[in-house]
Amino acid sequence: MTVRELIETHPHPTSTDREVLVRCIEDCFECAATCTGCADACLAEDDVRELVRCIRLCLDCADACAAAMRILGRQTDPHPPTQLNTLEACLAACRACADECERHADHHEHCRLSAEECRRCERACEDLRSALARP
Amino acid sequence: MTVRELIETHPHPTSTDREVLVRCIEDCFECAATCTGCADACLAEDDVRELVRCIRLCLDCADACAAAMRILGRQTDPHPPTQLNTLEACLAACRACADECERHADHHEHCRLSAEECRRCERACEDLRSALARP
Amino acid sequence: MTVRELIETHPHPTSTDREVLVRCIEDCFECAATCTGCADACLAEDDVRELVRCIRLCLDCADACAAAMRILGRQTDPHPPTQLNTLEACLAACRACADECERHADHHEHCRLSAEECRRCERACEDLRSALARP
Amino acid sequence: MTVRELIETHPHPTSTDREVLVRCIEDCFECAATCTGCADACLAEDDVRELVRCIRLCLDCADACAAAMRILGRQTDPHPPTQLNTLEACLAACRACADECERHADHHEHCRLSAEECRRCERACEDLRSALARP
Numbered sequence: 001m002t003v004r005e006l007i008e009t010h011p012h013p014t015s016t017d018r019e020v021l022v023r024c025i026e027d028c029f030e031c032a033a034t035c036t037g038c039a040d041a042c043l044a045e046d047d048v049r050e051l052v053r054c055i056r057l058c059l060d061c062a063d064a065c066a067a068a069m070r071i072l073g074r075q076t077d078p079h080p081p082t083q084l085n086t087l088e089a090c091l092a093a094c095r096a097c098a099d100e101c102e103r104h105a106d107h108h109e110h111c112r113l114s115a116e117e118c119r120r121c122e123r124a125c126e127d128l129r130s131a132l133a134r135p
Numbered sequence: 136m137t138v139r140e141l142i143e144t145h146p147h148p149t150s151t152d153r154e155v156l157v158r159c160i161e162d163c164f165e166c167a168a169t170c171t172g173c174a175d176a177c178l179a180e181d182d183v184r185e186l187v188r189c190i191r192l193c194l195d196c197a198d199a200c201a202a203a204m205r206i207l208g209r210q211t212d213p214h215p216p217t218q219l220n221t222l223e224a225c226l227a228a229c230r231a232c233a234d235e236c237e238r239h240a241d242h243h244e245h246c247r248l249s250a251e252e253c254r255r256c257e258r259a260c261e262d263l264r265s266a267l268a269r270p
Numbered sequence: 271m272t273v274r275e276l277i278e279t280h281p282h283p284t285s286t287d288r289e290v291l292v293r294c295i296e297d298c299f300e301c302a303a304t305c306t307g308c309a310d311a312c313l314a315e316d317d318v319r320e321l322v323r324c325i326r327l328c329l330d331c332a333d334a335c336a337a338a339m340r341i342l343g344r345q346t347d348p349h350p351p352t353q354l355n356t357l358e359a360c361l362a363a364c365r366a367c368a369d370e371c372e373r374h375a376d377h378h379e380h381c382r383l384s385a386e387e388c389r390r391c392e393r394a395c396e397d398l399r400s401a402l403a404r405p
Numbered sequence: 406m407t408v409r410e411l412i413e414t415h416p417h418p419t420s421t422d423r424e425v426l427v428r429c430i431e432d433c434f435e436c437a438a439t440c441t442g443c444a445d446a447c448l449a450e451d452d453v454r455e456l457v458r459c460i461r462l463c464l465d466c467a468d469a470c471a472a473a474m475r476i477l478g479r480q481t482d483p484h485p486p487t488q489l490n491t492l493e494a495c496l497a498a499c500r501a502c503a504d505e506c507e508r509h510a511d512h513h514e515h516c517r518l519s520a521e522e523c524r525r526c527e528r529a530c531e532d533l534r535s536a537l538a539r540p
Contacts, residue, residue: 006518029438063201063202064217066198073441079192079227088224093214137300137303142307168343169276172277191448208306249276362491
């Protein structure tokens with residue numbers, strides 16, 4: 001992916017573990033796309049009334065991931081509290097969305113895929129949180 | 136503003152102090168627009184090299200406010216940890232951006248306006264945080 | 271609103287009719303917020319299955335308005351074809367969303383409010399399109 | 406990528422050539438990330454004053470791609486004029502950004518990468534435009 005190469009070309013190289021940072025940004029992108037798609041697929045299901053909470057949390061998760069990948073991806077003069085709180089917000093949104101999507105994973109394949117992607121992004125956020133906490 | 140009226144028409148009325156919620160959403164909108172504009176005006180200044188940190192924090196603040204107004208504005212099945220962490224991220228971004236814009240407020244009117252708006256949004260976020268913490 | 275003042279402080283003043291530009295940016299903001307709120311309120315209605323198209327078009331309209339207010343608001347080195355096409359996309363999204371919201375305006379107050387706001391934004395986009403076309 | 410699988414699980418399968426649609430959504434994501442990163446890297450360069458137009462067009466392109474991947478990715482009750490105009494806006498933004506990034510590709514590796522990604526996304530948008538025009 002170009003993101004990985006691009007982050008390596010920044011004039012001020014990040015002090016964060018680059019591999020962990022790139023993985024988190026990529027997973028945020030993938031998760032934002034997946035949750036946008038799952039919310040849309042849920043809307044078209046016959047049992048949409050059972051999926052209202054899932055749609056809501058997918059929309060939240062897509063918005064949180066979209067903000068996180070922008071704010072965490074910037075390496076010029078970063079502001080650690082903004083980055084850390086943005087990461088926590090993304091983590092909370094991924095976890096809530098994964099929990100809800102898992103409840104529908106048996107009968108809706110898009111929820112199963114979305115749950116998996118949210119869990120992956122949740123772990124990538126946890127790894128980046130650990131990396132940012134290291135001196 | 137329509138946002139205020141619209142929030143009153145939601146079938147599940149919010150349990151949060153509505154006045155505080157509406158003010159926070161409106162300030163997030165205004166702050167996102169102002170920071171997008173300040174980053175752009177900074178880019179066109181002759182001393183853009185002195186404004187790099189200001190541009191970066193304005194871009195962060197616009198992204199954090201845009202995510203916050205969407206996630207906080209939704210009243211259907213909200214997830215409190217996602218909302219609270221999103222609010223904290225927005226608060227941190229507003230504070231950092233206000234601090235930096237204030238440093239340039241004497242010589243750039245757009246930085247003065249942006250600093251004022253970021254402080255207003257920071258206070259609205261603090262008020263909403265207090266309101267969300269109440270049972 | 272701060273946006274109006276901020277646009278006046280830009281080092282490179284816009285060649286576009288400033289009043290028309292500011293109104294369009296403000297309406298895009300208001301419309302993005304209103305459509306985000308209407309989609310969310312629709313989700314919580316008992317007849318959500320009748321509102322699926324309305325939700326979808328509200329989500330589109332919020333996304334189109336959010337992109338438009340950023341891209342149109344930037345005054346540094348603008349690229350006319352990008353601005354014009356972004357405006358057309360916003361206009362199409364507002365029109366489609368207004369048409370659909372009007373169909374539900376009798377029984378859902380949030381749809382009535384959203385339809386009104388989309389029509390207002392549609393007109394502001396048309397006015398800006400005329401202004402941009404003038405030499 | 407999960408996006409591809411997810412689009413296949415939608416209850417209302419798209420009438421558009423699925424391969425072309427998925428490629429466009431994926432390229433919009435990649436391009437949004439790359440342009441966000443290139444704008445940020447440009448900000449940190451010593452010759453930032455020469456890169457002002459590049460930064461502006463990268464910010465536009467990231468916003469246009471982010472809106473496009475959301476609006477084009479939704480398959481529930483799509484509105485063709487909104488989708489087509491959104492695609493045109495994305496195409497115009499990618500082309501303008503590629504043209505400008507290419508001017509700096511010799512001395513900034515991030516501009517070279519960003520130019521390549523913008524061209525790839527431009528072509529994916531053209532292919533989707535052709536596919537949408539087919540009956």
